Amino acid sequence: MVNSARIRLLEGLLPNHCALCRMRSYRHLPLCRPCESELPANTVACEQCAIPLAGANHLAASRLCGQCLAHPPPYDRVIAPWLYGEYLARLIQRWKYQRERHLTPVLAHLWLKKAGRRTDIDLLIPVPLHWRRRWHRGFNQSELLAAHLGDHVAAAGGLTPDLRTVKRHRPTAPQSAMCAAQRKRNLANAFTVSRPCDNLRIAIVDDVLTTGATAAALSRALKQAGARHIEVWCLARTPTPYI
Structure with a gap:
């Protein structure tokens, strides 16, 4: 009750404006409800990699894409509730590349x-950046998102993101223009796990899943360290993987 009153008072004194349409949002987030309603949800997707499935049966007991059936990835599940469409891409790019960190609560909300x-995660691990990339960007966007999501994990007091277990021990080239095979080669042996993860249930936090190369490389390292179950928590999935 007190927190709600404070939010209403703050909104009255310093109103938020939508990061997309620039109109007043009339809520405690800089995203208005009409713009939020335009974001495409990833509702019918592969249960393992979250790639959208065209014409899939909503009532099917199990939905896996052909790629996951033929070549299962090292992670057990991807939770990517949105598609990487124009509006969400604009928010993520401003957050990530224009250093608009105030958008973190919006993305966590989404x-x-x-x-x-x-309720079922033991360890929350943001995808680590190499120290050079972190120094250049000034922050790790996955850490920012993981900190907000960790507050809502139903463990005692939530989960603080683990920043020590995994390190990116060598720099990798930017992957935005790479195909899937190039991304896989780029990330080979890029991550080092510093302690045993025996029987742990781990969530890897990232912004967008495209080919899944980063998540796969990190998952392999964690599975080799003994992890039992690995999920990938990301904001969005690209509609189709790069070839």
Whole structure:
């Protein structure tokens, strides 16, 4: 009750404006409800890699894409509640490349709105950046998102993101223009796990899943360290993987 009153008072004194349409948002987030309603949800997707499935049966007991059936990835599940469409891409790019960190609560809200509160995770690991990339950018966007999501994990007091277990021990080239095979080669042996993860249930936090090369490389390292179950929590999935 007190927090709600404070939010209403703050909104009255310093109103938020939507990061997309620039109109007043009339809520505690810089995203208005009409713009939020335009974001495409990833509603019918592969249960393992979250790639959208065209014409899939909503009532099917199990939905896996052909790629996951033929070549299962090292992670067990991807939770990517949104598609990487124009509006969400604009928010993520401003957050990530224009250093608009105030958008972190908006993006966390969007993930939690669809994915909900989780109860079954032992460790929350943001995808690590190499120290050079972090120094150049000034922050790791996956750490920012993981810190907000960790507050809503139903463990005692939530989960603090683990920044020590995994390190990116060598720099990798930017992957935005790479195909899937190039991304896989680029990330080979890029991550080092510093301690045993025996029987742990781990969530890897990232912004967008495209080919899944980063998530796969990190998952392999964690599985080799003994992890039992690995999920990938990301904001969005690209509609089709790069070839």
